[in-house]
Amino acid sequence: MKALAVLLAPLLLVGTAAPSYADTVTPQAGTHAFTTKDALVPVTDGPTGTHEATIDTRLYLPDNATTATPQPAILMTHGFGLTKLAGEVVSSATFLARHGYVVLTYTAQGFGASSGCVTLESRTYDVKDAQQLITKVLDPLPVVKHDANGSVVGMVGGSYGGGIQANVAENDKRIHAISPSRTWNHLAYSLDPNNYVVPGDPTGFTHSLNKQGVFKQQWTTLFFVSGNANPIGGAPPGIPPQPAGGCPQDKLASGDPATVAGAPCPGFYAQVCLTYAAITATGDAQDVDRALLADSSATTQIDTLRIPVLLLQGQADTLFNLNDAAATYTALRRAGVPVKMIWNDGGHGGYDSRPGECDVYGRGTGGADFTGLDDCYLTLRTLAFLDEALRGVPDDSPGFTFYRDWVQYGGKGANDEQYGDAPAFPIAGTTTFTLSGSNALAITGATAGTDSFINPPGGLPPAYSETSNFSGPASSPQNPLPPSEQPGQSVSFTSTPFTDDVISVGVPSARLRLSHLAPTDLVFYGKVFDVAPDGSATLIRRLISPVRVPAGAVSAPVDIKLLGFAHRFAKGHAVRLTLASTDATSYNNKTPDQITVATGAGSTFTLPGVLARAATPPRTVPPPAAPPATGQLPATGTDPMLPLGALLLLTSFVVLRRRVV
Numbered sequence: 222m223k224a225l226a227v228l229l230a231p232l233l234l235v236g237t238a239a240p241s242y243a244d245t246v247t248p249q250a251g252t253h254a255f256t257t258k259d260a261l262v263p264v265t266d267g268p269t270g271t272h273e274a275t276i277d278t279r280l281y282l283p284d285n286a287t288t289a290t291p292q293p294a295i296l297m298t299h300g301f302g303l304t305k306l307a308g309e310v311v312s313s314a315t316f317l318a319r320h321g322y323v324v325l326t327y328t329a330q331g332f333g334a335s336s337g338c339v340t341l342e343s344r345t346y347d348v349k350d351a352q353q354l355i356t357k358v359l360d361p362l363p364v365v366k367h368d369a370n371g372s373v374v375g376m377v378g379g380s381y382g383g384g385i386q387a388n389v390a391e392n393d394k395r396i397h398a399i400s401p402s403r404t405w406n407h408l409a410y411s412l413d414p415n416n417y418v419v420p421g422d423p424t425g426f427t428h429s430l431n432k433q434g435v436f437k438q439q440w441t442t443l444f445f446v447s448g449n450a451n452p453i454g455g456a457p458p459g460i461p462p463q464p465a466g467g468c469p470q471d472k473l474a475s476g477d478p479a480t481v482a483g484a485p486c487p488g489f490y491a492q493v494c495l496t497y498a499a500i501t502a503t504g505d506a507q508d509v510d511r512a513l514l515a516d517s518s519a520t521t522q523i524d525t526l527r528i529p530v531l532l533l534q535g536q537a538d539t540l541f542n543l544n545d546a547a548a549t550y551t552a553l554r555r556a557g558v559p560v561k562m563i564w565n566d567g568g569h570g571g572y573d574s575r576p577g578e579c580d581v582y583g584r585g586t587g588g589a590d591f592t593g594l595d596d597c598y599l600t601l602r603t604l605a606f607l608d609e610a611l612r613g614v615p616d617d618s619p620g621f622t623f624y625r626d627w628v629q630y631g632g633k634g635a636n637d638e639q640y641g642d643a644p645a646f647p648i649a650g651t652t653t654f655t656l657s658g659s660n661a662l663a664i665t666g667a668t669a670g671t672d673s674f675i676n677p678p679g680g681l682p683p684a685y686s687e688t689s690n691f692s693g694p695a696s697s698p699q700n701p702l703p704p705s706e707q708p709g710q711s712v713s714f715t716s717t718p719f720t721d722d723v724i725s726v727g728v729p730s731a732r733l734r735l736s737h738l739a740p741t742d743l744v745f746y747g748k749v750f751d752v753a754p755d756g757s758a759t760l761i762r763r764l765i766s767p768v769r770v771p772a773g774a775v776s777a778p779v780d781i782k783l784l785g786f787a788h789r790f791a792k793g794h795a796v797r798l799t800l801a802s803t804d805a806t807s808y809n810n811k812t813p814d815q816i817t818v819a820t821g822a823g824s825t826f827t828l829p830g831v832l833a834r835a836a837t838p839p840r841t842v843p844p845p846a847a848p849p850a851t852g853q854l855p856a857t858g859t860d861p862m863l864p865l866g867a868l869l870l871l872t873s874f875v876v877l878r879r880r881v882v
Contacts, residue, residue, distance in 0.1 A: 246635035248596040249604065251319025253283040261334070262327075262357055266349035274330045274337035276350055278358060279305050281314050281324035286364040293366045293373045293397075293611035294323040294359050296351065296389075300582065301381040302447050304333030309581045313377060316581075316594045320604060322375075322611075323365050325358055327351075329381070331448070331488060339448045340490045341408065341517040342385035344392065351389045366611075370394040375607050379403045379533075379582030380541070380569070387519030387549070391526050398610030400603050402533035402582050403568055405541050406548040407521075408514040409434065412441050413506055416544070416747065416766040418730075418780040424555070425730070425782050426548035429520055432511070435744055435767035436504050436808035439689035440540050445497050449488040504808040523552050529559040531606040533599060535568020535580070536624060536787060537762045539687060539806075542568075543785035547728055550646055561606070562646055564623040564787055565599055566639075571693025574599075576630050577637035596634040621646040623726055627789040641787070647727045648830035654716060654796075656733075656824040662716040662798060669821030672712040676744070676802035676816065680809025682707055684746070684801045687763045704760040711801035712818055714826065715752055718795045727829025728785040731798065732778050734824050735770070739814035743770040746804050747783045750797040751790055758797060761786050765804055778823060785829075798826045 258280045266272050286292040295317050299307045305326045314324040329347060330337030340346035359365050359372040366373040375398040376386040383404030390396040405411040406428065413434035418425045486494035496510040515521045530553055534546035546562055553560040566575045574580035579597030594600040602618060609616035619642035628639045654662035658670025685705045692701045729749055737743050747766040750758040764784040790796055802816060803809040818824065 246598060246601050246605075246637075248635055249320070249601060250595045251316060251321075253285050253319050253321050255281050255283040255315075255318040257281050260358070262354060264350045264353040266346045266353075268345055270349070272337075272346070274346075274350065275335060276330060276354060277305060277328040277334040278354060279314070279326045280358060281318040281322075281326070282364065283318045283321050283323065285321045286323050288363045291364050291366040292321055292323050293375060293607075294325060294355075295607070296355065296359075296374050296376050296396075297324065297326045297378045298329050298351075298382040298385060299326075299332070300379055301444060302332065303381075304328040306333075309379060310382075312581050312594065313600075316600060317377075317604070317607075322607070323359070323362070325354060327354060329385075338490045339488050339493065341493060341514075342381060342388060343490075343513075343516040344388050344521075345516055346490070347385055348388045348392055351385060352393050355393070355395055373397055373611060375399065375611050377402075377603060377607075382582075384408070384517065384519075387523065387526055387530075388517065390528055391519075391522040396528060398529045398531075398607060400531040400533065400606060401519075401549075402580075403535050403538055403541055404545070405518065406545040407518040409506070409511060409518070410548070411541055411545060412437050412514070413500065414767045415769045416782045416784075417768050417770050417774075418782060420774075420777070420780075424548075424551045425780070426544065426551050427520075428548060429515070429518075431769070433505060433742065433769055433771075435746075435769050436500050437540075437689075437767075437806065438501070438808045439806045441497065442501075443690055445489075449486060501808075504811075519549055520552065523549070524556065526553065527556075527558055529606070529610045530561075531603065532560065532562040533580075533603075534562070534564055535572065536564050536566055536626075537570065537572045537693065538568025539689060539763060539765075540569040542764065544728060544782060547646065547785055554645070561618065561620050562622075563599065563602060564621075564785075566624040566626060567693075570687070570690050571696025573693075573695050575624070575639070576632070577634055577639065578624070598635050598637040598640065601635050620644050621648070623787040625787060625789070627724075627791075641726070643726075650831055651827050651829055652723075652725075652831050653825050653827045654714075654798075655822065656714045656798075656818065656820040656826065658820045660712070660714055662714045662796065662826055667821055669819070671817050671819055673815055673817040674712045674800070674802055675709055676739070676810050676812070676814040677707075677710065678813045679811050680803050683803035683805040683809055684710060685805050686746075686748070686760060686765045687806060689806050692763060704763060706799070706801060707803065710803055711799050713750075713797050713799040714820075715797040716795045718754065718793050719790050721792050723790040723796075723828075723831055724788070725790070725796075725828045725831045726787040729783040729826070729828055731781050731783065731826045732824065733781065733800075734819035735775055735779050735816065736819075737775060737814050737816045739810070739812045740772065741810060741812045741814070742772050743775050743814075743816065744768070744802070744810040745816060746801045746807075747781055748799040748801065749783055749786070750799060751788065752795040752797050754793045761788050765806070767804070767807055796828060 260278050262276045262278050264274050264276055299310050305328045310326050314326050317324050328335040331339035372395050374395050377400045379402035383401035386399040386401045390399050410428035413436050415431040415434035419430040492513050496513055532546045534543050550560055550562045578599050579594055580599050605616040608614040622640045622642045625639050625641050631638050655667035657663040657667035684707050745768050749761050752758045766783040768781050770779050
């Protein structure tokens with residue numbers, strides 16, 4: 222693979238064409254034959270190292286791996302609800318074995334033929350399992366390349382199989398490179414997100430500083446139901462449970478071991494069930510919950526990670542969004558760790574890989590046929606990254622690349638002109654608007670005033686952004702419901718139409734002067750829309766940014782990060798910032814509230830990675846429905862969209878065994 226890494230300057234211009242893609246990828250056909258060997262490997266894990274489990278493995282041995290010519294190894298597991306036989310695992314392993322890597326794949330405990338329970342890729346359980354697989358399977362093999370620490374190993378995998386990689390690498394010097402795809406930075410941010418920037422956070426991405434978030438109820442419930450659909454001990458119907466292990470439940474002292482806090486819980490480690498039950502009931506996390514999720518999160522020990530990292534993250538992913546990858550990237554780059562990042566198209570929720578990309582962790586190209594992966598952008602970028610880290614073959618690919626859905630695919634396979642690039646993230650250049658009293662985003666001439674919106678009693682009826690996991694084209698072949706707002710429950714600020722195409726790549730931000738009436742924390746959702754000349758508004762990638770501001774912090778200006786994107790606002794279009802009090806995907810504030818936004822100096826919205834011209838006078842848009850008088854709150858209304866939304870969500874629970882990650 223050869224990369225020119227030429228950055229056109231200025232990179233992102235208003236009124237000029239987008240930069241051409243400069244990273245040239247040479248198709249490579251894997252030519253090595255290989256054999257496979259399956260084995261059940263006993264391990265011990267848990268807080269005291271006394272819990273026994275059996276892990277189902279498959280070893281891929283290429284013909285070039287000999288005692289005379291030992292080869293580096295790759296360790297890989299699967300997405301949530303899958304096994305070592307999943308298409309994403311088999312296709313990746315076959316591709317890498319054809320390119321001469323020894324590959325060890327395995328089924329994480331709690332799934333397939335492995336025993337044990339689902340423990341969220343934690344250091345206490347899953348990391349110990351992975352380390353023992355290296356020790357018991359790879360270290361004894363003379364055909365595997367070794368150094369002073371043992372086997373020379375890289376890791377690949379997506380989602381659940383991506384979440385474990387940093388956790389293993391932070392604790393094992395045998396890991397020389399990792400390439401996590403579509404995965405989390407801190408699991409608390411992914412499942413209980415808060416995009417409030419705590420004062421003093423040097424990057425704005427230190428998610429662990431927020432003690433509370435806005436519970437991502439739809440996505441988390443899908444995982445909980447799917448995980449509990451696995452038989453106790455992990456073995457599926459027709460496969461006897463392995464004699465060692467079973468669930469490391471440490472359940473209640475008495476009662477049904479498959480029940481925790483009155484809820485069915487056959488598939489998970491007990492504390493996972495207790496955390497889910499508590500946060501579902503209250504929306505609040507406790508110290509024990511934060512400790513549980515920290516045990517599964519890369520950021521917990523990220524200061525010890527010093528090996529090369531390639532991050533891949535999907536732009537349409539509402540489970541593990543681009544801010545997850547940006548947070549990991551930012552922390553590593555500040556520490557001087559060699560890290561690169563790719564923002565590919567798609568992500569969790571039914572978004573297929575696009576031609577030329579071949580994201581094996583999505584649907585479509587995730588089958589066992591390796592041949593199509595030899596001329597694909599994402600797979601060859603991963604191969605080049607591994608070749609440099611594990612074999613010393615230089616890889617001069619750009620530090621940051623991003624998929625551009627506004628560029629037509631030219632049929633060039635791996636040389637995918639739909640990707641733009643930059644030496645590093647973030648891309649230089651921003652445009653900052655001031656919120657104006659005329660419901661506008663103004664470059665100059667903003668007027669002072671206030672805009673208010675309400676949070677209804679019980680947080681109902683909610684706004685609608687998506688039905689989690691079931692709004693992408695692959696999940697909803699018929700047109701999914703469009704996003705919608707509830708009258709009086711949001712405020713919006715819209716720019717003047719752009720006089721030329723505007724390309725924005727990065728993570729938007731806002732500084733808001735807010736006040737509210739309720740004594741609770743302030744909860745709201747930030748959204749960025751593309752507004753067409755006819756007034757129709759498109760929620761970019763259906764992304765929402767949950768924010769929970771501690772009650773005592775509302776009096777100061779509130780800084781937030783919105784979710785990252787790579788987007789072109791076409792000539793004549795405008796950008797809109799919307800703040801809403803509710804969303805159907807999440808645990809809304811149940812206490813009635815009125816939220817007020819002060820406009821004028823000090824309240825701003827910033828688009829990243831753009832070079833903007835001076836704007837024409839601010840555009841005025843019709844104001845939202847009038848909120849109640851100060852100090853008064855409305856009664857709950859009804860939402861005609863809710864029955865259909867509820868039906869879609871109910872349908873998602875029926876397909877318990879369908880893959881959700």
